Amino acid sequence: MKKQVSQTISVCSFYLRNINHISRFLPRQTKERVVNAIITSRLDYCNALLYGTSAVNIARLQRIHNTATMLIMRSPRSDSGTLLLRELHWQPIVCRVDFKLLVFTYKAMHNDAPVYLCELVCPYQPTRTLRSANNNKLEVKRTRTKAGDCSFAVAVASLWNNLPTDIKTCDNLTSFKHIFVVLLISVIRHEHYILFY
Template sequence: MWMASNYMFMNNNKTEYLPVIPKTATATALVDGSVIRVGDATITASRFVRNLGVVIDHHLDFKKQVSSIVIVCSFHLRHINKMSRYLPMVTKERVVNAIITSWLDYCNCLLYGTSVNNIARLQRIHNSAARLILRRPRRDSAMPLLCILHWLPVPQRIEFKIIAFTYKAVHGNAPKYLSDLVCPYKPARALCSANNNLLTVVRTYVKAGDNSFVVAAATLWNVLHVHSNIKTFACLATFEARLKTHFFLLLLRLSLMFVYFYRYFS
């Protein structure tokens, strides 16, 4: 009735629905041949759907999305590599940022909590782009190259964007549908944590719930308070600059700890 009253019609050839199924279930029996009826239209189930360029699969593990990003970025990296010797480093960096980095950063918040394998595949693309710009062989370690280019690794890029969205939501600069998901922490009695600008972490019982924005935003925002006072900055540009420096310092500490334990226990 609502569609008819607004002069909207369903295109049967372009309409599909996605049943979300846990990996422990028999996905083949639940997806294949499953249909629903909406009015006179018959809609067939699909194993993955595309929304705003993002491929969402029936397990919500985003393997299909990561595979599409890897294919596109690998294609462009090969073509950029063919002309890289004719371009200065600044131009190569701009081209890579415009083509490769934009693909890695597009809707990457959805990849929060995804598998290590998915993150590793994207990180290999990121490392290849850094080696291409700096003209380094494949055997060179990628972390020093990322530091030279001042690039955050893929996991930190995902967390950076989520925290940036959270900052906007806390300060009232985000869309209402995001601001409504952020709830300030108000303890039942007077505690020191009441003045720490914390957020309430919603309790969930499934992994998909832990990866949602309402949980990820509050979790990352509260952890940020433990390490620094970045949240006190009122300017978004200053906040993002200090946040990026904060991530680089954490990576540097982890690298130093790894070198120390490697030398001590080897």
């Protein structure tokens, strides 16, 4: 993914420089809309493929995301990217990747996704009666390679099984997204998501 990440960063940097030239003439709300339309949409495009990529790639994308927040907030480079993201209610890149995969999983489990994705999501069925049988878990397939661990079937099963039960049993996609974001805000300080400066 190094080439893809480099190309995304190059394009985003170009547009950020152009937006920066006119940013002092724009109110904050307009800047936020422009950045969302031009920069964030590019960072989110096919970002589910970034699951399992190197921390270096994620950190590079996160720096672009932080630069976009600093441009909107007109803050100096010394300010914390974490605080700025919180103020804008934006999620770090790692969270955005996990969120997209989990939305795909929810849709696949409720037959609201393409057939090829629904076939990759297998509910967990223990060989004997266990309490965990009713926890709405997915079967995690065993792999021998890192690339296998990053495959859709394995990645979504691992992420899904780590979710609390009340999120997994949501009635609709809107409530699933809402509860997930609320949970994410509460755990955003967790070390796993602190990949930015």
